[in-house]
Amino acid sequence: MIYFDCESFKDKFINAIEDFINEYNDNDTIIAGDGYEIFEIEDLYALRDASIIDKDDRGIIKDAEGKVIISESCFCHVYIGGFKSNYGYLNDDDTGAWVKNSDFLKYKTIVSDAKLIDNMEFFHKKIYIQRIDIEYPSTDAASNEDTLYVTDFILPNPSEHIRLSDKANFLFSMKLLNNKCDSPVCHDNFIIITGENLNLDDCRVACNSLIFESGSLYDVIIKASPNNFDSHEVDIVINNEYLNLNSTSLIICKDTDEVIKLYNKAISTGDSEFAILYFSKIIEFISQTVVRAKITELGRKALSSKRAMNPDASFIKELQYLFKDNSYQKDSDSIKITVQTCSYVNDIISVIPKYMENKFKTDLKKGEDHALAYVASCITATRNNIAHAKSNYKASNLEASEEHYDEFAKLLKIISEHCIRWFSVQNPFSRVL
Numbered sequence: 001m002i003y004f005d006c007e008s009f010k011d012k013f014i015n016a017i018e019d020f021i022n023e024y025n026d027n028d029t030i031i032a033g034d035g036y037e038i039f040e041i042e043d044l045y046a047l048r049d050a051s052i053i054d055k056d057d058r059g060i061i062k063d064a065e066g067k068v069i070i071s072e073s074c075f076c077h078v079y080i081g082g083f084k085s086n087y088g089y090l091n092d093d094d095t096g097a098w099v100k101n102s103d104f105l106k107y108k109t110i111v112s113d114a115k116l117i118d119n120m121e122f123f124h125k126k127i128y129i130q131r132i133d134i135e136y137p138s139t140d141a142a143s144n145e146d147t148l149y150v151t152d153f154i155l156p157n158p159s160e161h162i163r164l165s166d167k168a169n170f171l172f173s174m175k176l177l178n179n180k181c182d183s184p185v186c187h188d189n190f191i192i193i194t195g196e197n198l199n200l201d202d203c204r205v206a207c208n209s210l211i212f213e214s215g216s217l218y219d220v221i222i223k224a225s226p227n228n229f230d231s232h233e234v235d236i237v238i239n240n241e242y243l244n245l246n247s248t249s250l251i252i253c254k255d256t257d258e259v260i261k262l263y264n265k266a267i268s269t270g271d272s273e274f275a276i277l278y279f280s281k282i283i284e285f286i287s288q289t290v291v292r293a294k295i296t297e298l299g300r301k302a303l304s305s306k307r308a309m310n311p312d313a314s315f316i317k318e319l320q321y322l323f324k325d326n327s328y329q330k331d332s333d334s335i336k337i338t339v340q341t342c343s344y345v346n347d348i349i350s351v352i353p354k355y356m357e358n359k360f361k362t363d364l365k366k367g368e369d370h371a372l373a374y375v376a377s378c379i380t381a382t383r384n385n386i387a388h389a390k391s392n393y394k395a396s397n398l399e400a401s402e403e404h405y406d407e408f409a410k411l412l413k414i415i416s417e418h419c420i421r422w423f424s425v426q427n428p429f430s431r432v433l
Helices: 007-024 041-048 101-105 107-113 170-178 200-218 254-268 272-303 313-325 331-342 345-351 354-366 368-387 402-424
Strands: 002-004 030-032 068-070 075-079 097-100 115-117 121-124 127-135 147-150 161-165 189-194 221-224 235-238
Touching: 002 007, 007 041, 007 068, 007 101, 075 101, 097 101, 097 170, 101 107, 101 170, 107 170, 121 170, 127 170, 127 200, 147 200, 161 200, 189 200, 200 221, 200 254, 200 402, 221 254, 254 272, 254 402, 272 331, 272 368, 272 402, 331 368, 331 402, 345 368, 345 402, 354 368, 354 402, 368 402
Parallel strands: 002 068, 147 235
Antiparallel strands: 030 075, 075 097, 115 121, 121 127, 127 189, 127 221, 161 189
8 A cells, every 4th residue: 555645745746757757758657666666657546546644743654564655755766768878778777767756856956957077976956976886806805795785874964964875866867868868877876965055075075985984894996987887786785783883974074085085096996006106195195294293292292391481502402302303304204103103003913914924923022113113114115116116226125026015005005094094083283285
């Protein structure tokens, strides 16, 4: 049995279906609700006789079990038989294009007012959609590579919502159709953001952050990619309980976005040598802020001395040596202190490349800083070997060889994640950009 949430929505929804089907005058064009009931022309009269679901005084639905309830917050599937391209019909998959009922009621206005960017971004002040492709870097990255279990992603603004979607998107498809582009989006995944007054740049920052969190938490690669028919299909399931995780608050910060974009490039490059360079850039970028924080901390300690109240020549000389000895002018020094400051050694033990294991374990017995200093020296040497390779380059025996680049890139991925998270919680005034 089909029920509606309220009478006013019922009338608007049925009229929208009728207008849509009449507009396209296509016997193959149908609409299905959440319960997969099919609404064709002949079904409209029966829908008009559908009842309104009972609610109590607080507006809570009574006795909903076994009933199909249609409301503005639910979704419907739209099948457009006439929308065909080299990628097939829009209704090629089992569900058709996916649209929230509230958006379906006003799809003409949303689609006409929206901006389509490079056929990969759909932007309207109330909805932003980015076409994406999802890949696993290896077959053992997920317990079931056909399904991606994710948590809820949370934006700082409670009136805005972001989610991953594996459903063909109706609004995006209609915009393509209106622009005479014959590539329906039935084979794409999406990042979708909804709100009341969205900003395009802010939406892109949020998408970058979601891609970063997905790469960090689930070891998947997400990148903007239109209509990738040959890609492996991934079902997206939001299930916090399965993952034993709470909802994930995204890092929304334009300063941090710069390094997050480097991280996203690194995980999607497909080349471990380039990935090492991108991850190294992240550490170098953040090292400036780490160094400033360290020097500021040392300076504050010195200036908290009562001798600072009446400084003599000896105290001034002490300050001079203090800052000189802690200038961290060499890249190797700044990378070392950054790795020691940001990295959690227990996270990287499992990803230490085989050739580094013995030395790492020996240094770890002396203390975490000793082990992390060794890791940092390997990062510096490997980065220099790749970026500054010359005939007269002198090896230090700390460089990762090409056969170990894949392992080394995995190590740098974890360290980069630590650095990004450390950087994101720093006071904006203390960040060096």
